[in-house]
Amino acid sequence: MxxxxxxxxxxxxxxxxxxxxxxxxxxxxxxxxxxxxxxxxxxxxxxxxxxxxxxxxxxxxxxxxxxNPHVSAAVIETMSSMQLVGTGHMGEILAAEAVLDAVPHAERLLWSNTGTEAIQVALRLARAATGRQKILKFIRCYHGWHDSVFASLRDSHAGEAPVAASQGQSRSALLDLVTAEFNDVTRLTEILANARENDIAAVVLDPIMSNAGLVEATPEFLAALRRLCDAHGVVLIFDEVITGFRLARGGAAEYCGVRPDLSVFGKAIAGGFTQSAVAGRADLIDQVAGGVVHAGTFNSNPIAMAAVKATMDVLTDxxxxxxxxxxxxxxxxxxxxxxxxxxxxxxxxxxxxxxxxxxxxxxxxxxxxxxxxxxxxxxxxxxxxxxxxxxxxxxxxxxxxxxxxxxxxxxxxxxxxx
Ligand SMILES: Cc1ncc(COP(=O)(O)O)c(C=O)c1O
Known part of the structure; x- marks a missing residue:
């Protein structure tokens, strides 16, 4: 070349x-x-x-x-009738229903644009529901570039306070982060058994460490996560930005056989167009009808919705x-x-x-x-x-x-x- x-x-x-x-x-x-x-x-x-x-x-x-010809055709057809409407349209309902059909543990969803953005929505829902502040994430796991979770990406960061991954990040945002090693059931138990005292609202994880060598969560680790989150009122969030619709139609949750409370989807959800979603328990998601604010000019725009629906249609095969x-x-x-x-x-x-x-x-x-x-x-x-x-x-x-x-x-x- x-x-x-x-x-x-x-x-x-x-x-x-x-x-x-x-x-x-x-x-x-x-x-x-x-x-x-x-x-x-x-x-x-x-x-x-x-x-x-x-x-x-x-x-x-x-x-x-x-x-993909099916996705491209749906987008072209939608473009000829509308681009951005700033209000409701049938495309967003059809796309949401198709996503929920693929992800049986999810009762509702919220639209967003990127994985980074949707992760922030999930964290806000978890904090609002629990009244707690802190988020537990695992060393090496990437959940987008936002200040709140962009930290401790190297093995050497294990055992330290969260380490910012970029210059220019907010130091105070990292005060709300707690880190532990992936697949370490003992440490997980120590942190979550005292979730109330430790002020832990949520645990976020990518169940196969998609950005750090493709390490799978062990069945023991996943079982402990589900059990401890249930026992101590912590919201379990699966970051399915890479795994969603790829590992299985129902993503890593289906692949691992564990139901999270919230799942964050991005990337494959729209077959190459820009859209992401937080999907999960209705009581968590429906907080947006109360005091939790969820916004975004381009959320559920008709072009992206056509791409999501067409992608979901193809994936039913x-x-x-x-x-x-x-x-x-x-x-x-x-x-x-x-x-x-x-x-x-x-x-x-x-x-x-x-x-x-x-x-x-x-x-x-x-x-x-x-x-x-x-x-x-x-x-x-x-x-x-x-x-x-x-x-x-x-x-x-x-x-x-x-x-x-x-x-x-x-x-x-x-x-x-x-
Ligand atoms: C596991 C995971 N979570 C979140 C993100 C952030 O998604 P986005 O790049 O759409 O903001 C990525 C991006 O690569 C990712 O791999």
Whole structure:
């Protein structure tokens, strides 16, 4: 691949866009972000016209691939009749009913725009319902970039007071955060058994640590969470921004067999358009009819609602989940032998259609500072394979055996060149 036009575009972007990219995650892509002119199915074409197998997939939303025809048609049809109405429309009701049909533990939902935003809505509902202030989150888990939860993302932060993940964050916001290690039932019990004294309103977790090496919550940890939250009046929030509609139609709750009180959905819910939701117990959600304020100009806008409804319609076909599982398995089978001959050993962690190449030096060495890892990810792009900077691959229903064979060859070449 030449990458010349993307290199030039990144240099140009730095003159107008802070950091040269739409988010810090994109700016961290190696050797630089790819600039795309077309995206279809499992592939993207760069400004030079070269084609790449896309495992970034918009950072997760595109479980149906780029430009799913059913979703695109619904959006185009809606655009021809309305764009933004600032009041009620049938699309939001149909979309809400379709989401609740997919997520049986949820009785109601609230619309929002991004995962970060919807997490804040869930925390507000939990604080209002319990009259308590503090939120328990787990070390390494990412729940969006908002000051209230963007903290303690590294292993070394275990046992410390919450550590801000960015300069410029509010110190006082972190006073309302409590952290513990994922899957540590003993510590969880210590904190939640005294939830009232510890002022704990909610526990928020991503049940498979989607952004930190794909570690699954153990059944014991999940059972303890549910039991302790029930016993001590704490709201259990599943952050399903990545897992929702991907691991199963009913998300991680269905996959793990545990019912949270609130679930936060984003990414895949709208098939590539912008929308998120908090769904869950009616008594919690219906607080917005009382003193809890929930707002947002673009909440439940008709275009996004058409995309949500169309996505939910496609997902009623159970074969989608067989295809996602088969595709995830296909990539794992291709990658495992390809990595076996590597000078720096790495393993493949997989949960359904989410995969991550984890170097033996540990998950945290993928965070942008390790030049050898960056060379590996850059070498993949050079051979037509676009992965996230941390080596995570979002697989979609459109990825094929041919894509996996091409990926295996690229991984083998990149790994053996070390
Ligand atoms: C688990 C998880 N929660 C929350 C978020 C925040 O979502 P958004 O980027 O839509 O604000 C993300 C984003 O990657 C995520 O992976």
């Amino acid at each position: 030449s990458l010349a036009s993307s290199r030039a575009a990144f240099a140009r972007a730095k003159g107008s866009i802070g950091g040269g990219a739409g988010s810090g995650m994109r700016a961290a892509m190696r050797p630089h972000p790819l600039y795309v002119q077309r995206a279809q199915g499992a592939h993207v074409w760069d400004l030079d016209g070269d084609v790449y197998v896309d495992y970034v997939m918009g950072w997760g939303p595109l479980i149906l691939g780029h430009s 159970a074969s989608i989940y067989q295809r996602l599982e088969a595709a995830g398995g296909g990539l794992e089978e291709a990658l495992t032998p390809a990595l076996a001959g590597s000078a720096s050993p790495a393993t493949v962690n997989r949960v359904g259609s989410l995969l991550q190449i984890v170097p033996a030096s540990g998950y945290e060495s993928t965070d942008g500072r390790d030049s050898e890892w960056n060379r590996f990810i850059g070498a993949l792009l050079d051979q037509g394979i676009m992965m996230t900077p941390s080596g995570k691959a979002f697989v979609c229903v459109e990825h094929s055996a041919e894509d996996f064979a091409k990926t295996a060859m690229a991984v083998e070449a990149a790994a053996s060149a070390e």
